[in-house]
Amino acid sequence: MHLTDELSKVTLAHLRDPDGRCALRLSKEFENQRASVSANIRFRLSGRLEESASLAQTSLDSPRLSHFPTPRDFLPEERAVFAAASRWYVEIFGDRRATSAGTYDFSTPRSELGINLVGGAGLRFITDDGLPEIRILQYAGRSAIPESLFDAPEVRFSMLRNEAWIRSTGSPLLVTVADLIRGEAFVQSLSPEPLLTACNDWLATCVERIRERVIDPKPEMGTDCAWCGFISSCDAVMK
Numbered sequence: 001m002h003l004t005d006e007l008s009k010v011t012l013a014h015l016r017d018p019d020g021r022c023a024l025r026l027s028k029e030f031e032n033q034r035a036s037v038s039a040n041i042r043f044r045l046s047g048r049l050e051e052s053a054s055l056a057q058t059s060l061d062s063p064r065l066s067h068f069p070t071p072r073d074f075l076p077e078e079r080a081v082f083a084a085a086s087r088w089y090v091e092i093f094g095d096r097r098a099t100s101a102g103t104y105d106f107s108t109p110r111s112e113l114g115i116n117l118v119g120g121a122g123l124r125f126i127t128d129d130g131l132p133e134i135r136i137l138q139y140a141g142r143s144a145i146p147e148s149l150f151d152a153p154e155v156r157f158s159m160l161r162n163e164a165w166i167r168s169t170g171s172p173l174l175v176t177v178a179d180l181i182r183g184e185a186f187v188q189s190l191s192p193e194p195l196l197t198a199c200n201d202w203l204a205t206c207v208e209r210i211r212e213r214v215i216d217p218k219p220e221m222g223t224d225c226a227w228c229g230f231i232s233s234c235d236a237v238m239k
């Protein structure tokens with residue numbers, strides 16, 4: 001058994017709104033219970049596009065559309081979205097020469113909190129000025145990107161997932177959040193230390209709230225059910 005098997009899984013969705021998710025679903029995910037595979041299909045597009053974006057800049061270069069071949073195994077609807085998202089990626093980042101700084105780990109164990117952070121962490125690059133850059137890609141995100149990027153749970157989650165890398169660079173950080181369906185992007189640079197402190201405080205508060213909610217979880221039917229990986233075994237829905 002790995003150390004991470006003993007840690008509770010925490011994702012961006014859990015942190016975005018610890019009070020919003022059905023408590024039963026939250027508890028099953030937090031306890032690392034296995035969900036149905038179908039709940040993960042929607043991540044195919046982001047995974048393929050981010051892989052192409054990393055490969056586009058393995059050496060100092062700019063991304064071009066030729067770096068984003070449409071996956072042949074995609075359904076027609078997925079191919080159309082992939083093509084549109086690729087165009088926006090090149091539109092937004094096409095003049096940004098940079099080098100990919102490798103991929104992030106599958107998860108970030110936080111043993112002191114008893115959790116393991118799981119989920120996309122953004123893409124790492126080193127700009128042609130030598131600055132570390134994180135690109136966080138969204139696909140019609142739930143809400144418009146706030147002008148103060150670091151209020152966004154997506155950005156805070158990415159900072160926590162990349163914390164070791166950010167600290168290892170020891171320099172100011174460039175963060176870009178781009179929505180590849182809406183076609184909008186925001187960029188900010190900052191000194192990372194105060195931000196990392198705030199992100200860790202936010203994480204501890206959210207985890208405390210999650211632990212309170214999973215003590216005696218009750219099913220709460222609603223929009224959450226549509227994407228719930230446990231729906232086939234949920235007595236509340238399937239009765």
Ligand code: SF4
Nearest residue numbers: 022219225228231234
């Ligand atoms: S199917 Fe709905 S009610 Fe049942 S666990 Fe999932 S989200 Fe909760």
